[in-house]
Amino acid sequence: MSLITGVHHVGFSVPDLEEALKFFTEVLGFELVSQNALPTPDDPITEQFDVEPDESIRFAFLKAGGDTIELIEWSSPRQHRQMPRNPDWGGRHLALKTNGLEETLAKLRTVPGVRVMKPRGEHFVYVQTPFGMYLQLMAPNA
Incomplete structure (x- = not known):
């Protein structure tokens, strides 16, 4: 018996959430399901996402057919600001x-x-x- 029953969603970090949302919804036809930002005063994210206290996240869930993706925009002073190429790790x-x-x-x-x-x-x-x-x-x- 497998411990995993399926994939819930797949997340992708993007440099600009609004630009990515516009592309995925207006060009590709994905449906925006929800959008949010963290941390909030009552929801610190350092331990949940293995990040530092000065890092934050804005994210959105989108659907196409029965599949869900998450687009994520991180803000961090230590961030690498270059998309990995196909042969790069990550x-x-x-x-x-x-x-x-x-x-x-x-x-x-x-x-x-x-x-x-x-x-x-x-x-x-x-x-x-x-x-x-x-x-x-x-x-x-x-």
Whole structure:
């Protein structure tokens, strides 16, 4: 019997929460579920998130289909302010299903700052958002 029954959500740190929310909701069509900030006077976060008292977080949960992601903007005086590349430790991407790969790519090519990589056959294409996050767009038959 497995101890884990599934994935609740996946969180991604972003440099600017508003920019990321606008991209995910207006461009990709995600639904904003909730948004919040910590710490609050009655909810310190140092022990829960392994952070220092002068660090804070703003975050939002979004849904697409039945899946949930969390976008997180951290504020910290010791923060590394560069998105990791794919081969870097901590590098990551979010693979998204699409009903039409070409249609999705056509829309994304009109968004300033989006970088579309060379397709990998007919199965998927990597895209970099204007804020540096990598997305992997998956064809319906992939």
